[in-house]
Amino acid sequence: MIDIDALAKPLVDLLNSFGSGVLPAGGPADALRATSAAVDRIHEFGRTSINQVNTAWDGTAADATTAKALRVQTSAATISDTNTEMATVVNQAAAEVEGGQKDLNGILQSFVSTATALGPAIATPPGITAVIGSAIDHINQAVGVVGRVQGELDTHTASMNGLTPPPSTSLASTLASSGIPQQLLSGASGVASSAGSLLSTVMNNPLVTEASKAATPSATTPSPSTQQPDTGSAAPTRDGVEITLPDGSKVEAPNEQAATAVQAALGTVGTPYVWGGNSPGAGLDCSGLTKYAYGEAGVELPRLAAEQGSGATQISAGDLMPGDLAIWDGHVAMVIGNGQFVEAGDPVQISSVRTENSGMDFYGFYRPTT
Known part of the structure:
Protein backbone atom coordinates (compact mmCIF):
# COMPACT_ATOMS: atom_id res chain seq x y z
CA MET A 1 0.00 0.00 0.00
CA ILE A 2 1.31 3.43 -0.96
CA ASP A 3 1.75 5.84 2.00
CA ILE A 4 0.26 9.11 0.70
CA ASP A 5 1.39 10.96 3.83
CA ALA A 6 4.98 9.93 3.18
CA LEU A 7 4.75 11.14 -0.41
CA ALA A 8 3.20 14.42 0.73
CA LYS A 9 5.73 14.98 3.54
CA PRO A 10 8.28 16.92 1.40
CA LEU A 11 5.51 19.32 0.41
CA VAL A 12 4.27 19.63 4.00
CA ASP A 13 7.80 20.27 5.31
CA LEU A 14 8.44 22.86 2.62
CA LEU A 15 5.16 24.63 3.39
CA ASN A 16 5.83 24.62 7.14
CA SER A 17 9.33 26.06 6.72
CA PHE A 18 8.40 28.66 4.12
CA GLY A 19 6.92 31.31 6.37
CA SER A 20 3.66 33.21 6.09
CA GLY A 21 4.96 36.59 4.94
CA VAL A 22 2.57 38.29 7.34
CA LEU A 23 4.31 41.30 8.92
CA PRO A 24 3.85 41.86 12.64
CA ALA A 25 2.25 45.06 13.86
CA GLY A 26 5.01 47.49 14.74
CA GLY A 27 7.47 45.59 12.54
CA PRO A 28 10.13 47.07 10.24
CA ALA A 29 7.69 48.55 7.71
CA ASP A 30 5.66 50.25 10.44
CA ALA A 31 8.85 51.46 12.15
CA LEU A 32 10.14 52.96 8.90
CA ARG A 33 6.85 54.76 8.23
CA ALA A 34 6.67 56.04 11.80
CA THR A 35 10.20 57.40 11.46
CA SER A 36 9.28 59.03 8.17
CA ALA A 37 6.28 60.72 9.80
CA ALA A 38 8.48 61.99 12.65
CA VAL A 39 11.01 63.40 10.18
CA ASP A 40 8.19 65.09 8.26
CA ARG A 41 7.19 66.88 11.45
CA ILE A 42 10.80 67.94 11.98
CA HIS A 43 10.92 69.15 8.36
CA GLU A 44 7.86 71.32 8.91
CA PHE A 45 9.28 72.70 12.16
CA GLY A 46 12.53 73.50 10.35
CA ARG A 47 10.64 75.36 7.64
CA THR A 48 8.92 77.52 10.23
CA SER A 49 12.18 78.12 12.11
CA ILE A 50 14.02 79.21 8.94
CA ASN A 51 11.28 81.72 8.22
CA GLN A 52 11.51 83.03 11.78
CA VAL A 53 15.29 83.45 11.52
CA ASN A 54 14.96 85.42 8.29
CA THR A 55 12.25 87.60 9.78
CA ALA A 56 14.17 88.45 12.94
CA TRP A 57 17.80 88.36 11.82
CA ASP A 58 19.77 89.85 8.92
CA GLY A 59 23.38 89.74 7.82
CA THR A 60 26.12 87.30 6.95
CA ALA A 61 25.64 85.16 10.08
CA ALA A 62 21.93 84.83 9.36
CA ASP A 63 22.69 83.80 5.79
CA ALA A 64 25.12 81.12 6.97
CA THR A 65 22.54 79.80 9.43
CA THR A 66 19.87 79.72 6.74
CA ALA A 67 22.11 77.89 4.26
CA LYS A 68 22.99 75.26 6.84
CA ALA A 69 19.36 74.86 7.91
CA LEU A 70 18.31 74.38 4.28
CA ARG A 71 20.88 71.63 3.92
CA VAL A 72 19.41 69.96 7.00
CA GLN A 73 15.97 70.26 5.40
CA THR A 74 17.27 68.46 2.32
CA SER A 75 18.67 65.67 4.49
CA ALA A 76 15.39 65.37 6.38
CA ALA A 77 13.40 65.12 3.16
CA THR A 78 15.78 62.46 1.87
CA ILE A 79 15.50 60.45 5.09
CA SER A 80 11.70 60.61 5.03
CA ASP A 81 11.39 59.66 1.36
CA THR A 82 13.95 56.86 1.63
CA ASN A 83 12.28 55.32 4.69
CA THR A 84 8.92 55.39 2.91
CA GLU A 85 10.45 53.67 -0.12
CA MET A 86 12.09 51.06 2.11
CA ALA A 87 8.80 50.35 3.87
CA THR A 88 7.21 49.80 0.47
CA VAL A 89 9.95 47.32 -0.50
CA VAL A 90 9.49 45.43 2.79
CA ASN A 91 5.75 45.16 2.18
CA GLN A 92 6.30 44.00 -1.39
CA ALA A 93 8.73 41.33 -0.21
CA ALA A 94 6.27 40.17 2.45
CA ALA A 95 3.55 39.96 -0.19
CA GLU A 96 5.81 37.80 -2.37
CA VAL A 97 6.38 35.36 0.50
CA GLU A 98 2.68 35.33 1.38
CA GLY A 99 1.83 34.61 -2.26
CA GLY A 100 4.41 31.83 -2.39
CA GLN A 101 3.00 30.29 0.76
CA LYS A 102 -0.48 30.24 -0.76
CA ASP A 103 0.88 28.68 -3.95
CA LEU A 104 2.63 25.93 -1.96
CA ASN A 105 -0.54 25.23 -0.01
CA GLY A 106 -2.44 24.96 -3.29
CA ILE A 107 0.14 22.52 -4.67
CA LEU A 108 -0.12 20.36 -1.54
CA GLN A 109 -3.90 20.29 -1.72
CA SER A 110 -3.73 19.47 -5.43
CA PHE A 111 -1.54 16.44 -4.77
CA VAL A 112 -3.76 15.18 -1.95
CA SER A 113 -6.84 15.57 -4.18
CA THR A 114 -5.15 13.74 -7.05
CA ALA A 115 -4.10 10.84 -4.81
CA THR A 116 -7.51 10.62 -3.14
CA ALA A 117 -9.28 10.57 -6.51
CA LEU A 118 -7.46 7.35 -7.43
CA GLY A 119 -9.43 5.51 -4.77
CA PRO A 120 -8.79 1.76 -4.51
CA ALA A 121 -6.85 1.86 -7.79
CA ILE A 122 -3.98 3.46 -5.89
CA ALA A 123 -2.98 -0.04 -4.73
CA THR A 124 -2.62 -1.32 -8.29
CA PRO A 125 0.64 -1.03 -10.29
CA PRO A 126 -0.88 1.66 -12.61
CA GLY A 127 -2.17 3.52 -9.53
CA ILE A 128 1.22 3.37 -7.81
CA THR A 129 2.88 4.69 -10.96
CA ALA A 130 0.32 7.50 -11.23
CA VAL A 131 0.57 8.66 -7.60
CA ILE A 132 4.37 8.59 -7.59
CA GLY A 133 4.43 10.55 -10.86
CA SER A 134 1.98 13.04 -9.40
CA ALA A 135 4.12 13.44 -6.27
CA ILE A 136 7.21 14.13 -8.37
CA ASP A 137 5.30 16.62 -10.52
CA HIS A 138 3.93 18.49 -7.50
CA ILE A 139 7.31 18.61 -5.79
CA ASN A 140 8.81 20.09 -8.95
CA GLN A 141 6.05 22.72 -8.94
CA ALA A 142 6.83 23.54 -5.30
CA VAL A 143 10.56 23.86 -6.06
CA GLY A 144 9.63 26.25 -8.85
CA VAL A 145 7.65 28.40 -6.41
CA VAL A 146 10.61 28.49 -4.03
CA GLY A 147 12.93 29.55 -6.85
CA ARG A 148 10.51 32.23 -8.01
CA VAL A 149 10.12 33.74 -4.54
CA GLN A 150 13.87 33.59 -3.94
CA GLY A 151 14.44 35.54 -7.16
CA GLU A 152 11.81 38.10 -6.17
CA LEU A 153 13.38 38.57 -2.75
CA ASP A 154 16.83 38.92 -4.29
CA THR A 155 15.43 41.73 -6.44
CA HIS A 156 13.93 43.45 -3.40
CA THR A 157 17.19 43.03 -1.50
CA ALA A 158 19.04 44.76 -4.33
CA SER A 159 16.50 47.59 -4.20
CA MET A 160 16.98 47.91 -0.45
CA ASN A 161 20.76 47.95 -0.80
CA GLY A 162 20.41 50.79 -3.27
CA LEU A 163 18.42 52.79 -0.72
CA THR A 164 20.71 52.13 2.22
CA PRO A 165 23.92 54.09 2.92
CA PRO A 166 26.80 52.36 4.74
CA PRO A 167 25.96 51.71 8.42
CA SER A 168 27.69 53.59 11.22
CA THR A 169 29.87 51.74 13.72
CA SER A 170 27.36 52.28 16.51
CA LEU A 171 24.39 51.05 14.49
CA ALA A 172 24.30 47.48 15.81
CA SER A 173 23.90 48.48 19.46
CA THR A 174 21.32 51.10 18.55
CA LEU A 175 19.18 48.64 16.58
CA ALA A 176 19.51 46.00 19.27
CA SER A 177 17.44 48.19 21.58
CA SER A 178 15.13 49.59 18.93
CA GLY A 179 12.38 47.01 19.32
CA ILE A 180 12.45 46.07 15.62
CA PRO A 181 12.09 42.26 15.28
CA GLN A 182 15.26 40.35 14.44
CA GLN A 183 13.44 38.15 11.93
CA LEU A 184 10.87 39.30 9.40
CA LEU A 185 10.49 36.48 6.94
CA SER A 186 11.60 32.89 6.95
CA GLY A 187 11.53 30.40 4.14
CA ALA A 188 12.90 27.18 2.79
CA SER A 189 16.53 27.03 1.60
CA GLY A 190 17.25 30.05 -0.61
CA VAL A 191 14.03 31.84 0.40
CA ALA A 192 15.19 32.00 4.00
CA SER A 193 18.58 33.32 2.87
CA SER A 194 17.04 35.96 0.60
CA ALA A 195 14.54 37.08 3.20
CA GLY A 196 17.31 37.30 5.77
CA SER A 197 19.41 39.39 3.41
CA LEU A 198 16.48 41.74 2.84
CA LEU A 199 15.81 42.07 6.54
CA SER A 200 19.49 42.65 7.26
CA THR A 201 19.40 45.57 4.85
CA VAL A 202 16.35 47.00 6.59
CA MET A 203 17.94 46.59 9.98
CA ASN A 204 21.17 48.23 8.85
CA ASN A 205 19.41 51.45 7.90
CA PRO A 206 21.16 54.34 9.67
CA LEU A 207 18.39 56.65 8.47
CA VAL A 208 16.16 55.17 11.17
CA THR A 209 18.77 55.90 13.82
CA GLU A 210 19.54 59.41 12.62
CA ALA A 211 15.87 60.31 12.31
CA SER A 212 15.15 58.93 15.76
CA LYS A 213 17.94 61.07 17.20
CA ALA A 214 16.52 64.11 15.43
CA ALA A 215 13.04 63.35 16.75
CA THR A 216 14.24 63.32 20.36
CA PRO A 217 13.46 66.66 22.08
CA SER A 218 16.53 68.55 23.25
CA ALA A 219 17.19 71.44 25.54
CA THR A 220 17.68 73.70 22.53
CA THR A 221 14.33 72.91 20.89
CA PRO A 222 12.04 75.93 21.30
CA SER A 223 8.83 75.26 23.15
CA PRO A 224 5.54 75.98 21.33
CA SER A 225 5.05 79.12 23.42
CA THR A 226 8.27 80.67 22.10
CA GLN A 227 7.57 80.05 18.42
CA GLN A 228 6.58 82.94 16.20
CA PRO A 229 3.59 82.76 13.84
CA ASP A 230 4.13 81.21 10.41
CA THR A 231 4.71 83.59 7.54
CA GLY A 232 1.73 82.15 5.72
CA SER A 233 3.53 81.21 2.51
CA ALA A 234 2.82 77.87 0.89
CA ALA A 235 4.88 74.93 2.08
CA PRO A 236 6.78 72.80 -0.43
CA THR A 237 4.71 69.85 -1.58
CA ARG A 238 7.68 67.44 -1.82
CA ASP A 239 6.01 65.72 -4.75
CA GLY A 240 7.71 67.57 -7.58
Whole structure:
Protein backbone atom coordinates (compact mmCIF):
# COMPACT_ATOMS: atom_id res chain seq x y z
CA MET A 1 0.00 0.00 0.00
CA ILE A 2 1.31 3.43 -0.96
CA ASP A 3 1.75 5.84 2.00
CA ILE A 4 0.26 9.11 0.70
CA ASP A 5 1.39 10.96 3.83
CA ALA A 6 4.98 9.93 3.18
CA LEU A 7 4.75 11.14 -0.41
CA ALA A 8 3.20 14.42 0.73
CA LYS A 9 5.73 14.98 3.54
CA PRO A 10 8.28 16.92 1.40
CA LEU A 11 5.51 19.32 0.41
CA VAL A 12 4.27 19.63 4.00
CA ASP A 13 7.80 20.27 5.31
CA LEU A 14 8.44 22.86 2.62
CA LEU A 15 5.16 24.63 3.39
CA ASN A 16 5.83 24.62 7.14
CA SER A 17 9.33 26.06 6.72
CA PHE A 18 8.40 28.66 4.12
CA GLY A 19 6.92 31.31 6.37
CA SER A 20 3.66 33.21 6.09
CA GLY A 21 4.96 36.59 4.94
CA VAL A 22 2.57 38.29 7.34
CA LEU A 23 4.31 41.30 8.92
CA PRO A 24 3.85 41.86 12.64
CA ALA A 25 2.25 45.06 13.86
CA GLY A 26 5.01 47.49 14.74
CA GLY A 27 7.47 45.59 12.54
CA PRO A 28 10.13 47.07 10.24
CA ALA A 29 7.69 48.55 7.71
CA ASP A 30 5.66 50.25 10.44
CA ALA A 31 8.85 51.46 12.15
CA LEU A 32 10.14 52.96 8.90
CA ARG A 33 6.85 54.76 8.23
CA ALA A 34 6.67 56.04 11.80
CA THR A 35 10.20 57.40 11.46
CA SER A 36 9.28 59.03 8.17
CA ALA A 37 6.28 60.72 9.80
CA ALA A 38 8.48 61.99 12.65
CA VAL A 39 11.01 63.40 10.18
CA ASP A 40 8.19 65.09 8.26
CA ARG A 41 7.19 66.88 11.45
CA ILE A 42 10.80 67.94 11.98
CA HIS A 43 10.92 69.15 8.36
CA GLU A 44 7.86 71.32 8.91
CA PHE A 45 9.28 72.70 12.16
CA GLY A 46 12.53 73.50 10.35
CA ARG A 47 10.64 75.36 7.64
CA THR A 48 8.92 77.52 10.23
CA SER A 49 12.18 78.12 12.11
CA ILE A 50 14.02 79.21 8.94
CA ASN A 51 11.28 81.72 8.22
CA GLN A 52 11.51 83.03 11.78
CA VAL A 53 15.29 83.45 11.52
CA ASN A 54 14.96 85.42 8.29
CA THR A 55 12.25 87.60 9.78
CA ALA A 56 14.17 88.45 12.94
CA TRP A 57 17.80 88.36 11.82
CA ASP A 58 19.77 89.85 8.92
CA GLY A 59 23.38 89.74 7.82
CA THR A 60 26.12 87.30 6.95
CA ALA A 61 25.64 85.16 10.08
CA ALA A 62 21.93 84.83 9.36
CA ASP A 63 22.69 83.80 5.79
CA ALA A 64 25.12 81.12 6.97
CA THR A 65 22.54 79.80 9.43
CA THR A 66 19.87 79.72 6.74
CA ALA A 67 22.11 77.89 4.26
CA LYS A 68 22.99 75.26 6.84
CA ALA A 69 19.36 74.86 7.91
CA LEU A 70 18.31 74.38 4.28
CA ARG A 71 20.88 71.63 3.92
CA VAL A 72 19.41 69.96 7.00
CA GLN A 73 15.97 70.26 5.40
CA THR A 74 17.27 68.46 2.32
CA SER A 75 18.67 65.67 4.49
CA ALA A 76 15.39 65.37 6.38
CA ALA A 77 13.40 65.12 3.16
CA THR A 78 15.78 62.46 1.87
CA ILE A 79 15.50 60.45 5.09
CA SER A 80 11.70 60.61 5.03
CA ASP A 81 11.39 59.66 1.36
CA THR A 82 13.95 56.86 1.63
CA ASN A 83 12.28 55.32 4.69
CA THR A 84 8.92 55.39 2.91
CA GLU A 85 10.45 53.67 -0.12
CA MET A 86 12.09 51.06 2.11
CA ALA A 87 8.80 50.35 3.87
CA THR A 88 7.21 49.80 0.47
CA VAL A 89 9.95 47.32 -0.50
CA VAL A 90 9.49 45.43 2.79
CA ASN A 91 5.75 45.16 2.18
CA GLN A 92 6.30 44.00 -1.39
CA ALA A 93 8.73 41.33 -0.21
CA ALA A 94 6.27 40.17 2.45
CA ALA A 95 3.55 39.96 -0.19
CA GLU A 96 5.81 37.80 -2.37
CA VAL A 97 6.38 35.36 0.50
CA GLU A 98 2.68 35.33 1.38
CA GLY A 99 1.83 34.61 -2.26
CA GLY A 100 4.41 31.83 -2.39
CA GLN A 101 3.00 30.29 0.76
CA LYS A 102 -0.48 30.24 -0.76
CA ASP A 103 0.88 28.68 -3.95
CA LEU A 104 2.63 25.93 -1.96
CA ASN A 105 -0.54 25.23 -0.01
CA GLY A 106 -2.44 24.96 -3.29
CA ILE A 107 0.14 22.52 -4.67
CA LEU A 108 -0.12 20.36 -1.54
CA GLN A 109 -3.90 20.29 -1.72
CA SER A 110 -3.73 19.47 -5.43
CA PHE A 111 -1.54 16.44 -4.77
CA VAL A 112 -3.76 15.18 -1.95
CA SER A 113 -6.84 15.57 -4.18
CA THR A 114 -5.15 13.74 -7.05
CA ALA A 115 -4.10 10.84 -4.81
CA THR A 116 -7.51 10.62 -3.14
CA ALA A 117 -9.28 10.57 -6.51
CA LEU A 118 -7.46 7.35 -7.43
CA GLY A 119 -9.43 5.51 -4.77
CA PRO A 120 -8.79 1.76 -4.51
CA ALA A 121 -6.85 1.86 -7.79
CA ILE A 122 -3.98 3.46 -5.89
CA ALA A 123 -2.98 -0.04 -4.73
CA THR A 124 -2.62 -1.32 -8.29
CA PRO A 125 0.64 -1.03 -10.29
CA PRO A 126 -0.88 1.66 -12.61
CA GLY A 127 -2.17 3.52 -9.53
CA ILE A 128 1.22 3.37 -7.81
CA THR A 129 2.88 4.69 -10.96
CA ALA A 130 0.32 7.50 -11.23
CA VAL A 131 0.57 8.66 -7.60
CA ILE A 132 4.37 8.59 -7.59
CA GLY A 133 4.43 10.55 -10.86
CA SER A 134 1.98 13.04 -9.40
CA ALA A 135 4.12 13.44 -6.27
CA ILE A 136 7.21 14.13 -8.37
CA ASP A 137 5.30 16.62 -10.52
CA HIS A 138 3.93 18.49 -7.50
CA ILE A 139 7.31 18.61 -5.79
CA ASN A 140 8.81 20.09 -8.95
CA GLN A 141 6.05 22.72 -8.94
CA ALA A 142 6.83 23.54 -5.30
CA VAL A 143 10.56 23.86 -6.06
CA GLY A 144 9.63 26.25 -8.85
CA VAL A 145 7.65 28.40 -6.41
CA VAL A 146 10.61 28.49 -4.03
CA GLY A 147 12.93 29.55 -6.85
CA ARG A 148 10.51 32.23 -8.01
CA VAL A 149 10.12 33.74 -4.54
CA GLN A 150 13.87 33.59 -3.94
CA GLY A 151 14.44 35.54 -7.16
CA GLU A 152 11.81 38.10 -6.17
CA LEU A 153 13.38 38.57 -2.75
CA ASP A 154 16.83 38.92 -4.29
CA THR A 155 15.43 41.73 -6.44
CA HIS A 156 13.93 43.45 -3.40
CA THR A 157 17.19 43.03 -1.50
CA ALA A 158 19.04 44.76 -4.33
CA SER A 159 16.50 47.59 -4.20
CA MET A 160 16.98 47.91 -0.45
CA ASN A 161 20.76 47.95 -0.80
CA GLY A 162 20.41 50.79 -3.27
CA LEU A 163 18.42 52.79 -0.72
CA THR A 164 20.71 52.13 2.22
CA PRO A 165 23.92 54.09 2.92
CA PRO A 166 26.80 52.36 4.74
CA PRO A 167 25.96 51.71 8.42
CA SER A 168 27.69 53.59 11.22
CA THR A 169 29.87 51.74 13.72
CA SER A 170 27.36 52.28 16.51
CA LEU A 171 24.39 51.05 14.49
CA ALA A 172 24.30 47.48 15.81
CA SER A 173 23.90 48.48 19.46
CA THR A 174 21.32 51.10 18.55
CA LEU A 175 19.18 48.64 16.58
CA ALA A 176 19.51 46.00 19.27
CA SER A 177 17.44 48.19 21.58
CA SER A 178 15.13 49.59 18.93
CA GLY A 179 12.38 47.01 19.32
CA ILE A 180 12.45 46.07 15.62
CA PRO A 181 12.09 42.26 15.28
CA GLN A 182 15.26 40.35 14.44
CA GLN A 183 13.44 38.15 11.93
CA LEU A 184 10.87 39.30 9.40
CA LEU A 185 10.49 36.48 6.94
CA SER A 186 11.60 32.89 6.95
CA GLY A 187 11.53 30.40 4.14
CA ALA A 188 12.90 27.18 2.79
CA SER A 189 16.53 27.03 1.60
CA GLY A 190 17.25 30.05 -0.61
CA VAL A 191 14.03 31.84 0.40
CA ALA A 192 15.19 32.00 4.00
CA SER A 193 18.58 33.32 2.87
CA SER A 194 17.04 35.96 0.60
CA ALA A 195 14.54 37.08 3.20
CA GLY A 196 17.31 37.30 5.77
CA SER A 197 19.41 39.39 3.41
CA LEU A 198 16.48 41.74 2.84
CA LEU A 199 15.81 42.07 6.54
CA SER A 200 19.49 42.65 7.26
CA THR A 201 19.40 45.57 4.85
CA VAL A 202 16.35 47.00 6.59
CA MET A 203 17.94 46.59 9.98
CA ASN A 204 21.17 48.23 8.85
CA ASN A 205 19.41 51.45 7.90
CA PRO A 206 21.16 54.34 9.67
CA LEU A 207 18.39 56.65 8.47
CA VAL A 208 16.16 55.17 11.17
CA THR A 209 18.77 55.90 13.82
CA GLU A 210 19.54 59.41 12.62
CA ALA A 211 15.87 60.31 12.31
CA SER A 212 15.15 58.93 15.76
CA LYS A 213 17.94 61.07 17.20
CA ALA A 214 16.52 64.11 15.43
CA ALA A 215 13.04 63.35 16.75
CA THR A 216 14.24 63.32 20.36
CA PRO A 217 13.46 66.66 22.08
CA SER A 218 16.53 68.55 23.25
CA ALA A 219 17.19 71.44 25.54
CA THR A 220 17.68 73.70 22.53
CA THR A 221 14.33 72.91 20.89
CA PRO A 222 12.04 75.93 21.30
CA SER A 223 8.83 75.26 23.15
CA PRO A 224 5.54 75.98 21.33
CA SER A 225 5.05 79.12 23.42
CA THR A 226 8.27 80.67 22.10
CA GLN A 227 7.57 80.05 18.42
CA GLN A 228 6.58 82.94 16.20
CA PRO A 229 3.59 82.76 13.84
CA ASP A 230 4.13 81.21 10.41
CA THR A 231 4.71 83.59 7.54
CA GLY A 232 1.73 82.15 5.72
CA SER A 233 3.53 81.21 2.51
CA ALA A 234 2.82 77.87 0.89
CA ALA A 235 4.88 74.93 2.08
CA PRO A 236 6.78 72.80 -0.43
CA THR A 237 4.71 69.85 -1.58
CA ARG A 238 7.68 67.44 -1.82
CA ASP A 239 6.01 65.72 -4.75
CA GLY A 240 7.71 67.57 -7.58
CA VAL A 241 10.54 66.62 -9.95
CA GLU A 242 13.66 65.07 -8.44
CA ILE A 243 17.08 66.49 -9.33
CA THR A 244 20.51 65.13 -8.39
CA LEU A 245 22.88 68.00 -7.67
CA PRO A 246 26.64 67.99 -8.36
CA ASP A 247 27.29 67.35 -4.64
CA GLY A 248 25.23 64.13 -4.88
CA SER A 249 22.25 65.38 -2.88
CA LYS A 250 18.75 64.76 -4.22
CA VAL A 251 16.27 67.62 -4.20
CA GLU A 252 12.81 68.23 -5.64
CA ALA A 253 11.87 71.12 -7.88
CA PRO A 254 8.21 72.21 -7.70
CA ASN A 255 7.57 71.32 -11.34
CA GLU A 256 9.16 70.26 -14.63
CA GLN A 257 9.85 73.84 -15.74
CA ALA A 258 11.81 74.67 -12.59
CA ALA A 259 13.72 71.37 -12.83
CA THR A 260 14.65 72.06 -16.45
CA ALA A 261 15.78 75.58 -15.56
CA VAL A 262 18.00 74.29 -12.74
CA GLN A 263 19.57 71.66 -14.95
CA ALA A 264 20.18 74.23 -17.68
CA ALA A 265 21.76 76.62 -15.17
CA LEU A 266 24.00 73.89 -13.75
CA GLY A 267 25.13 73.14 -17.28
CA THR A 268 26.63 76.64 -17.50
CA VAL A 269 28.90 76.31 -14.46
CA GLY A 270 32.36 77.46 -15.46
CA THR A 271 31.10 79.90 -18.11
CA PRO A 272 33.04 83.22 -18.02
CA TYR A 273 31.26 86.37 -16.86
CA VAL A 274 30.37 88.73 -19.70
CA TRP A 275 28.28 91.81 -18.99
CA GLY A 276 25.13 91.57 -21.08
CA GLY A 277 25.88 87.93 -21.98
CA ASN A 278 22.82 85.82 -22.73
CA SER A 279 24.16 82.39 -23.68
CA PRO A 280 26.82 79.97 -22.41
CA GLY A 281 28.69 80.16 -25.70
CA ALA A 282 29.06 83.97 -25.55
CA GLY A 283 29.37 84.34 -21.78
CA LEU A 284 26.76 85.19 -19.15
CA ASP A 285 25.95 87.83 -16.61
CA CYS A 286 23.64 87.18 -13.65
CA SER A 287 20.29 87.93 -15.27
CA GLY A 288 21.47 86.50 -18.58
CA LEU A 289 22.08 83.19 -16.79
CA THR A 290 18.61 82.98 -15.22
CA LYS A 291 16.92 84.25 -18.39
CA TYR A 292 18.75 81.63 -20.47
CA ALA A 293 18.01 78.80 -18.00
CA TYR A 294 14.30 79.55 -17.80
CA GLY A 295 14.20 80.10 -21.53
CA GLU A 296 15.33 76.49 -21.90
CA ALA A 297 12.25 75.58 -19.84
CA GLY A 298 9.95 77.67 -22.02
CA VAL A 299 9.53 80.45 -19.45
CA GLU A 300 10.31 84.01 -20.52
CA LEU A 301 11.93 86.26 -17.89
CA PRO A 302 12.65 90.00 -18.13
CA ARG A 303 16.27 90.82 -19.00
CA LEU A 304 17.04 92.98 -15.95
CA ALA A 305 17.73 91.26 -12.62
CA ALA A 306 15.56 93.62 -10.57
CA GLU A 307 12.56 92.89 -12.84
CA GLN A 308 12.73 89.10 -12.87
CA GLY A 309 10.43 88.86 -9.88
CA SER A 310 7.68 90.57 -11.84
CA GLY A 311 4.65 88.30 -12.01
CA ALA A 312 6.37 85.66 -9.87
CA THR A 313 5.25 84.38 -6.47
CA GLN A 314 7.28 85.66 -3.52
CA ILE A 315 8.64 82.83 -1.37
CA SER A 316 9.90 82.71 2.21
CA ALA A 317 13.35 81.31 2.93
CA GLY A 318 11.93 78.23 4.63
CA ASP A 319 9.92 77.38 1.52
CA LEU A 320 12.74 77.61 -1.03
CA MET A 321 12.79 75.02 -3.78
CA PRO A 322 15.06 74.49 -6.78
CA GLY A 323 14.39 77.06 -9.50
CA ASP A 324 13.45 79.89 -7.13
CA LEU A 325 15.26 83.18 -7.68
CA ALA A 326 17.01 85.41 -5.14
CA ILE A 327 16.75 88.99 -6.42
CA TRP A 328 18.63 92.14 -5.43
CA ASP A 329 18.49 95.57 -7.03
CA GLY A 330 21.50 94.63 -9.15
CA HIS A 331 21.90 90.86 -9.00
CA VAL A 332 19.95 87.61 -9.30
CA ALA A 333 20.85 84.01 -8.39
CA MET A 334 18.99 80.73 -8.83
CA VAL A 335 18.28 78.36 -5.94
CA ILE A 336 19.30 74.78 -6.81
CA GLY A 337 18.50 73.17 -3.45
CA ASN A 338 20.45 71.88 -0.46
CA GLY A 339 21.16 75.46 0.64
CA GLN A 340 22.87 76.43 -2.62
CA PHE A 341 22.68 78.91 -5.51
CA VAL A 342 24.02 78.82 -9.03
CA GLU A 343 24.94 82.34 -10.11
CA ALA A 344 27.06 84.28 -12.55
CA GLY A 345 30.32 85.31 -10.97
CA ASP A 346 33.54 84.98 -12.84
CA PRO A 347 32.87 82.27 -13.85
CA VAL A 348 29.33 80.90 -13.24
CA GLN A 349 29.56 78.99 -9.97
CA ILE A 350 27.70 77.28 -7.14
CA SER A 351 27.56 79.12 -3.81
CA SER A 352 25.64 79.08 -0.53
CA VAL A 353 22.21 80.67 -0.24
CA ARG A 354 22.38 84.21 1.12
CA THR A 355 20.53 87.52 1.18
CA GLU A 356 23.63 89.75 1.42
CA ASN A 357 25.34 90.81 -1.82
CA SER A 358 27.83 93.69 -1.81
CA GLY A 359 25.46 96.01 0.04
CA MET A 360 22.67 95.73 -2.56
CA ASP A 361 19.04 95.97 -1.50
CA PHE A 362 17.57 92.48 -1.29
CA TYR A 363 14.12 92.28 -2.88
CA GLY A 364 13.36 88.70 -1.84
CA PHE A 365 12.97 85.15 -3.13
CA TYR A 366 10.64 84.53 -6.06
CA ARG A 367 9.21 81.51 -7.88
CA PRO A 368 8.71 82.16 -11.62
CA THR A 369 6.60 79.00 -11.99
CA THR A 370 3.67 77.86 -9.86
